[in-house]
Amino acid sequence: MDGLRLTSARLVPEVRLFLAEDPTILWARLEADAGHRISAPYWATAWGGGEAVARYVLDAPETVAGRRVLDLGSGSGLVAIAAAMAGASVVVANDIDPYALAAIRANAKVNGVSVGTLATDLLELAPRDVLDNHADVLLAGDAFYDDDLAARALPFLLAAARRDALVLVGDPGRGRIPDDNWQVVKTYPVTPMTGEDSKLTVANVLTPRNV
Template sequence: MINKETFILENTSPLPCLNIPAIKLYQADEIHDLWHMTEAEIGKIGLDPPFWAFPWAGGEALALYILENPETVRGKKVLDFASGSGLVGIAAKKAGASLVLANDIDAFACEAIRLNARLNHVSIEIDNNNLVKNGSHFQNSFDVILAGDVFYDKTMSETVISWLKLFDRSKTAIFIGDPARAYLPVEWMEAKTSFKLHVSKAIEDNSFKHVTIWQMKP
């Protein structure tokens, strides 16, 4: 069985985020074997695709929005849904959230979140449950839900938006960072702002990405 902490530390380096250099994450780049592994090779060693090893544009834009608008989370209980690296949750904690729960169904992501939180000297709680299937008891637990780049797959998008609709948006503000993914349910969203971000051409097929921050309508 792979030791998650050892695997992450051996296959990543602590690097600043391209657009938020004050936050560092354990990231894979060209010097790491993980960067060059195919999906089949990753599967052979029992890993899900390592989304946690990169700061994706949707999450980075959402983190930037939170840091520029700290009143969004200050003193509030925050859920960082489908957290990946933990970047958005880390930003929320730095912006003054009273509590941050970072959730991801990938156990390696949860370990990466723990390591990244420690790297950035913040304390966040971590949850590995599938909240969409089993998280109805959380519906009145958070003031803010943050989700970076979760509408890239049709089936997942339909499932996630159905779950988010269950929340009383007069009590729970829901913010999405989305780089123009095909399955974003725009009819449920109100645009707040947008960012043009530097991104890794190797993982995003471009050097820049336009990302919109959306708030889910009441």
């Protein structure tokens, strides 16, 4: 597609992704093609939280090796692809944006890994059912970029951890994850983005504490 280029995120050079040359121009082009308003193409950017979780999984493959992995709000598929490269037995990338699902499939193919896709809004389901059907490990690379989404995702992920799932999330410091519920596993430097993220220079990988 015009407006995308095959490149790599700075923290994760092992993974190649089709990313937007200019996300705003890409969004306008997609809306013109669709003939109606569509969600912003979050899938066409490698976000700091996702880069951090992907880097951590590749550096500590024992976290996912031989296990079923679900990547919540997968976007480009960066985290899911890293999990597959690190030896996960099954990887499912979840996103409700159909453009994201197409991007995930394209990105998985170019990286030579197998990643399933799931369009269901999993935050509407009981964590028990999601874990029983899909995963031993839940990864969320950058699922807290607005207040409403964070308010839905955080209780879901904590409930999954209470059911003995390994939960790892990425957070570039937007201030939506309560410190008393989460602990830092690893911190990475990230390239500042635009808008709200313009002053964010590090991203943490977090896991629930005392669940």
